[in-house]
Amino acid sequence: MTFRQFAFNNVWRNKRLYIAYFLSSLFTVMVFFTFAIFAFHPAFSIGSIRGEVLYGMAVAGGIIYVFSFFFILYSMSSFLQSRKKEFGLLIMLGASNKQIRWMVFLENILIGFFATIGGIVAGLVFAKAILLIAENILIIDESLHFYFPTLAIVITFVSFIFLFFCISLFVSVILRTNKLVDLIKGDKQSKGEPKASIILSIIAALLLIAGYGTALYVEGAEVVFAMVPVIIVVTLGTYLLFTQLSVYIIRQLKKNKLIFWRKTNMLLFSDLSFRMKDNARTFFIIAIISTVAFSAIGSLYGFQSYLTKQAKEIKSYSFTYAPWGDDTEESIENDLNVINATLKEEKIDAKMESLKLTYFDNESIDSRVLMVKSSDYNRYAALIGEEELNPNVNEAIVIEQSSAIVTYGPKASETLMDGSIPLENGEVVHPSKVVETDVLTEINGYYVVPDKAFEQLGTPDYQDLSVAWQAENATEEQLIKAGEKLKERVEYKVTAIDYTVYEINKAYGPILFIGLFIGIVFFVSAGSFLYFRLFTDVEGEKRKFSAIAKIGLTEKELKRIVNRQVALLFFSPIVVALVHGAVALTALSHLFNYDLTLEATIVLGSFAFIQFVYFLIVRFSYVKQLKSATL
Amino acid sequence: MLKLTKVSKIYEGKVAYRALTDIDLEIEKGEFVAIMGPSGSGKTTMLNIISTNDTPTTGKVEIDGKNPHELKKNKLAKFRRNELGFIFQDFNLLHTLTVEENIVLPLTLDGASVKEMKEKAKKLAVNLGIESIMNKRTYEISGGQAQRVAIARAMIHDPKLLLADEPTGNLDSKASKDVMNMLVEINEKEKTSLLMVTHDPQAASYSDRVVFIRDGKLHSEIYCGESRQAFFQKIIDMLSLMGGDGNDFSSVRV
Numbered sequence: 001m002t003f004r005q006f007a008f009n010n011v012w013r014n015k016r017l018y019i020a021y022f023l024s025s026l027f028t029v030m031v032f033f034t035f036a037i038f039a040f041h042p043a044f045s046i047g048s049i050r051g052e053v054l055y056g057m058a059v060a061g062g063i064i065y066v067f068s069f070f071f072i073l074y075s076m077s078s079f080l081q082s083r084k085k086e087f088g089l090l091i092m093l094g095a096s097n098k099q100i101r102w103m104v105f106l107e108n109i110l111i112g113f114f115a116t117i118g119g120i121v122a123g124l125v126f127a128k129a130i131l132l133i134a135e136n137i138l139i140i141d142e143s144l145h146f147y148f149p150t151l152a153i154v155i156t157f158v159s160f161i162f163l164f165f166c167i168s169l170f171v172s173v174i175l176r177t178n179k180l181v182d183l184i185k186g187d188k189q190s191k192g193e194p195k196a197s198i199i200l201s202i203i204a205a206l207l208l209i210a211g212y213g214t215a216l217y218v219e220g221a222e223v224v225f226a227m228v229p230v231i232i233v234v235t236l237g238t239y240l241l242f243t244q245l246s247v248y249i250i251r252q253l254k255k256n257k258l259i260f261w262r263k264t265n266m267l268l269f270s271d272l273s274f275r276m277k278d279n280a281r282t283f284f285i286i287a288i289i290s291t292v293a294f295s296a297i298g299s300l301y302g303f304q305s306y307l308t309k310q311a312k313e314i315k316s317y318s319f320t321y322a323p324w325g326d327d328t329e330e331s332i333e334n335d336l337n338v339i340n341a342t343l344k345e346e347k348i349d350a351k352m353e354s355l356k357l358t359y360f361d362n363e364s365i366d367s368r369v370l371m372v373k374s375s376d377y378n379r380y381a382a383l384i385g386e387e388e389l390n391p392n393v394n395e396a397i398v399i400e401q402s403s404a405i406v407t408y409g410p411k412a413s414e415t416l417m418d419g420s421i422p423l424e425n426g427e428v429v430h431p432s433k434v435v436e437t438d439v440l441t442e443i444n445g446y447y448v449v450p451d452k453a454f455e456q457l458g459t460p461d462y463q464d465l466s467v468a469w470q471a472e473n474a475t476e477e478q479l480i481k482a483g484e485k486l487k488e489r490v491e492y493k494v495t496a497i498d499y500t501v502y503e504i505n506k507a508y509g510p511i512l513f514i515g516l517f518i519g520i521v522f523f524v525s526a527g528s529f530l531y532f533r534l535f536t537d538v539e540g541e542k543r544k545f546s547a548i549a550k551i552g553l554t555e556k557e558l559k560r561i562v563n564r565q566v567a568l569l570f571f572s573p574i575v576v577a578l579v580h581g582a583v584a585l586t587a588l589s590h591l592f593n594y595d596l597t598l599e600a601t602i603v604l605g606s607f608a609f610i611q612f613v614y615f616l617i618v619r620f621s622y623v624k625q626l627k628s629a630t631l
Numbered sequence: 632m633l634k635l636t637k638v639s640k641i642y643e644g645k646v647a648y649r650a651l652t653d654i655d656l657e658i659e660k661g662e663f664v665a666i667m668g669p670s671g672s673g674k675t676t677m678l679n680i681i682s683t684n685d686t687p688t689t690g691k692v693e694i695d696g697k698n699p700h701e702l703k704k705n706k707l708a709k710f711r712r713n714e715l716g717f718i719f720q721d722f723n724l725l726h727t728l729t730v731e732e733n734i735v736l737p738l739t740l741d742g743a744s745v746k747e748m749k750e751k752a753k754k755l756a757v758n759l760g761i762e763s764i765m766n767k768r769t770y771e772i773s774g775g776q777a778q779r780v781a782i783a784r785a786m787i788h789d790p791k792l793l794l795a796d797e798p799t800g801n802l803d804s805k806a807s808k809d810v811m812n813m814l815v816e817i818n819e820k821e822k823t824s825l826l827m828v829t830h831d832p833q834a835a836s837y838s839d840r841v842v843f844i845r846d847g848k849l850h851s852e853i854y855c856g857e858s859r860q861a862f863f864q865k866i867i868d869m870l871s872l873m874g875g876d877g878n879d880f881s882s883v884r885v
Contacts, residue, residue: 552712
């Protein structure tokens, strides 16, 4: 048996030991490959996808690659940790350090090679599904047909063989020469609990409170400035939470014999504190990674819903027309004819209303303001089913946009409520109340005055025209089609709401998809970290439980211990991440002044659900393994 | 106390292997019995069957008139926890726990009160001379101390039957002597029945009776007379009569 054969057989006959490391490597390759299939799809290189999107995909690919590197590195180092005893035995038998590094290097190359091939094959199987999902989310005109991704295969293969090669070289750093006795006793010695000081625990709590407080308190543009400090403070706070506060709490629990010595608690807590150093680090990594995933997906989803909702709410008419300031009567007439003809062409029945917008310079509020006759207003209101307004004599109503618009400074209504409108007959009209409607689009708000008072306003200082159509019994497709045609024929003067939303979705789809993809990658790898944490120690746990089982441990008790142990491992970092994510999304909703509760609940809820399912699966296999050892 | 009637064990496999054949054995309450025999003679199999870790193929095991092998799995775990005490060659202490926590573990699992556990652990620790190491971790203590901790753990719930598998196998002669003296003391004071499997004639000489088995069958037994020294000599004689170490290949290895 040559040394090479030994290394090979070591992997081949120890399949079960290597399978976790192999699978997580395979999974990483698969993720990268499916992304590559998508990114290199021919539809993108010839189609209408813009440069920024391709650039975004390249960046996303880079992020996934860098993350893969660290993920595989972590998997490997925890895998090597669990084999300390084996290395110790080899050294004892006279293997040199160089030989052990060579062996690990060979193993890694072997596993890396098969993981790359396996990942590519698995990716090919899933490719069709990914393309189908992408097609639906992206709203791409061309369908994403299945193709044989030669370029993606080559790129994935080369980059991952390179990655595994680099990681294999890294081994020498990880395999620092420990003392032989430490290696052999490896699994028995505790790495110890991190030192827990009361002061640092309090600081942890304070940092988190301060970070959360700031994130929740700031509003509008301040959110952007507060973001970086808050992220730093909260990250630091999270680290201290797991390394200090949790250690402190467990210590206190252990001191209280009434709790610690209660039935199976002793086994649970002693185990927790025994591995606290490893656990704290894992918890921290998982909490941060999951927070990134939650916030990324949550904000992208929220942002999309914000954009489309805003577009839909501000212009609630199917089509609106506003001419340029210097358009002649004829060209306006011509435009209107074209629009009406197009609508007819698409068989859309639409009610049309037009209105001369009259602006007056107002001294009391020191700016030009739009005045609308109440009868005009009511005509428009009827079109979209808003309530009619009938102001009394010498009374004006202030109208404000109800939709969420990012505005800085005082609200439009506040300025207008302080103003007054002088009439030509010497009387003065005062605003009486504020109404929020979407009837006319005017960011700074406007006055609705009674018809009689309107006649006394004199000549307007500026005039504009607004024409609106409200479609009746038209399908969304018809409206989108008409919008597309109108965009070509009348260019920027027509706003077709359904087409605009469609365009936003189309431009936004790839970004959402990339965000989702990266978010899911992060989330799933957080799950893998957990899996590794659990199964690195499974051999020790088996020994422990078989020792206890000899003394007498019922299956119920075993399950109870394992259940709590796995649940703590799975849910404590995720709960922290969920809280982080919720705070981050609340801050985001403050930035846009837009309610994200529904979006945040959907995103965070589905992650919590997935995590729960994952917990059930892992617990099942973990309990099964432990039971096989005890019986 | 403990009664084995025609216990046989056959390991099924490609080649069925008969590990035990028609073993009849009875142990009185408060008796200390050692089982000796060459490697592969079936000592450990027998102990595993008595300790309910393994089931006999045929025959019956009775502990205090009850057959534990008829119990359901969960009841069996409770039975083991309450009626039996175990001492292992490699101690089987949990390294995540301190010495004191290891000792009280069986009671903890049963949900005893902290005060009771503390008191019992304290009393045992004083008897066994380990009260100074109660707060140490298991990897900080020596083998002899570890075995005394294991004895304390086995004794804390006052078991009816104490089972020991090579308790001196990992210890030096001084520690072996201490541990054996302790077991004898427990046996005399608490009237706990004791069954010990061992290779060590020195350890076996502390017992009241030594049962020799060979090739899965009872070979013979000798009782302790007046002097421990003479008993030790008888055991040595019996071992050399049985063929000693030279012939202790099991039938599997040949």
